[in-house]
Amino acid sequence: AQKITQTQPGMFVQEKEAVTLDCTYDTSDPSYGLFWYKQPSSGEMIFLIYQGSYDQQNATEGRYSLNFQKARKSANLVISASQLGDSAMYFCAVFQDAGGTSYGKLTFGQGTILTVHP
């Protein structure tokens, strides 16, 4: 079974500083997708960024960038210039296609709670 590891249960960062949230995954499939989602205390899951396993360039979306190291099976999220509104739970997830007529699924890590201090 797919295993996603987020080793940091909680992280603290000063407003306007950058922070890196770690994610490692375990897959033998060469084709997969990596996602990061943000979940505020209200509960909804908000898509942040996507990286395909064959993408050569690291993905970026505004203040979010993904540090993708394929050989190490690592997909860390970097948030630059942190804002108070970034305080939330962050989940790394991997989509692995089962291939053929089967459908793959998204597997989530345990999450990291980020707190941004003023």
Place this chain on the structure above:
Amino acid sequence: EAEVAQSPRYKITEKSQAVAFWCDPISGHATLYWYRQILGQGPELLVQFQDESVVDDSQLPKDRFSAERLKGVDSTLKIQPAELGDSAMYLCASSSLRYNEQFFGPGTRLTVL
């Protein structure tokens, strides 16, 4: 902007009662997912639909949980009877293609007393 709708947002029930959750995906999204998220953990897939067909329900406790998407649009997840361990957030998501981003609804927070 199109959103995934879920209702109710909150549900409190007693154990052994039946509960039902409703999800309306983004228009045109063929794939619909139901996840369960226990407090402090990541979401876990319960069931995945492609149009009206179930394509993955391997993690659905079929003795008490059922899900349907009769016309390939909105979906209902039912628990009967509810148990204390079912207390969790139930999230619905939809996507237009398998590899595409999944859009999540606001969730239904279930408390079983």
